[in-house]
Amino acid sequence: MSVITPQKKIKSDIDSIRTIFNNNATISGSKISIDSVFSQILTKISITPDYIDHTTIVWENTNALYLMFELYTGEWSKNCLTRLDKQDDEGDQDISIHKSTFQSPNSIPEFKWKRTLENAVEPTKNIPSDSGYDLTVISKIKELNGVCYYDTGICVEPPTGFYFDVVGRSSISKTGWMLANNIGIIDATYRGSIIVALVRVNDNADEIKLPMRLVQMIPRSLILMNNIEVDSLSDTVRGSGGFGSSG
Numbered sequence: 001m002s003v004i005t006p007q008k009k010i011k012s013d014i015d016s017i018r019t020i021f022n023n024n025a026t027i028s029g030s031k032i033s034i035d036s037v038f039s040q041i042l043t044k045i046s047i048t049p050d051y052i053d054h055t056t057i058v059w060e061n062t063n064a065l066y067l068m069f070e071l072y073t074g075e076w077s078k079n080c081l082t083r084l085d086k087q088d089d090e091g092d093q094d095i096s097i098h099k100s101t102f103q104s105p106n107s108i109p110e111f112k113w114k115r116t117l118e119n120a121v122e123p124t125k126n127i128p129s130d131s132g133y134d135l136t137v138i139s140k141i142k143e144l145n146g147v148c149y150y151d152t153g154i155c156v157e158p159p160t161g162f163y164f165d166v167v168g169r170s171s172i173s174k175t176g177w178m179l180a181n182n183i184g185i186i187d188a189t190y191r192g193s194i195i196v197a198l199v200r201v202n203d204n205a206d207e208i209k210l211p212m213r214l215v216q217m218i219p220r221s222l223i224l225m226n227n228i229e230v231d232s233l234s235d236t237v238r239g240s241g242g243f244g245s246s247g
Contacts, residue, residue, distance in 0.1 A: 013044045018071050032064040033057065045070060062129055069128040111164075111219070112157040116193040120153030123217055132216030134169065137196050139210065147180045150208065152194040156186065158219065163188045165218045166196065172214050176205020179215065188222055 020041060025034045034041075034057050042049070042057070047067040050060045059067045113123060123133035137150035158164060166184035180197040196215050198208065208214070 014071065017041050017044055021071060027064075030061050030064060032059045032067060065128055109159040109162065109219070111159055111162070113154050115153055116155055117151065117153030119211075121211060121213075123154065123156075130216075132165075132167070132169075132218040134213045135166070135194065135196070135215045135217055136211045136213045137208065137215070140208070141195065146199060148198050148200075148208070150196045150198060150210075152196060155191055155193050156217070157191065158186075158188055160188075161222050162219050163222050165220055166194065166215050167218060169214060169216050175208070175214070176200060176202030177208065177214070184215075186217070 020038055021034065024038065025032055036052060036055055036057050039052070039057060045067065047059060047063055047070055049057050050063055051058050117138060119138055121136035121138065123135055125133055135152045135154070138153050139151045141149040141151050143149070156164065164186040166179075166186060167182075168179050172178060177198045178201050180199040184194075184196070186194060194217070198214070
């Protein structure tokens with residue numbers, strides 16, 4: 001006799017809901033809708049619909065994105081989006097992937113990462129709309145002139161046309177520490193381990209307890225420009241007004 005554990009039941013519920021969405025849900029713009037005949041699924045998912053009427057259940061914008069992530073965690077909704085893209089190619093006017101919200105599985109950029117230390121922690125997001133990927137510092141390298149250097153134990157390779165900013169997570173404000181360089185830049189061609197430089201801003205701050213998630217890595221578009229030396233620049237109302245000149 002097999003035993004159904006809570007974990008197995010949750011997985012079974014998600015699998016059945018995913019099947020319902022695969023076969024019945026539609027995406028139009030940044031909206032996901034499904035017939036209200038399937039209202040029983042609302043007790044099995046955590047994302048509240050934006051509205052329900054006698055015919056339709058609808059999730060919009062960020063809620064729609066969260067719903068897709070809940071149903072297809074780790075796959076960025078590839079299964080469902082592949083089905084919807086196929087319907088779109090076949091001329092279904094009701095299916096339209098809003099590129100700024102629901103990206104086609106073939107258009108989602110991927111970055112590569114590898115461990116330089118065995119106990120390194122994978123870069124992760126808590127929720128899909130988070131701007132950055134959390135990084136975990138796992139070992140202290142050195143301390144020099146009041147700056148402590150910590151290793152994340154990972155190196156990354158962004159996709160062509162991107163680089164990464166490394167900035168503090170909001171929770172770093174509670175630690176009494178901050179990034180020594182405010183914003184770290186991981187250039188597109190850098191392949192070394194990501195090192196985080198921290199400085200104590202509160203004399204009573206505790207030492208960093210490893211491992212700790214303190215920073216996040218935000219992808220940025222890389223813009224190439226040529227510089228041109230000129231004798232003069234265009235005139236503006238502000239002109240050379242500097243610090244505080246705008247009020």
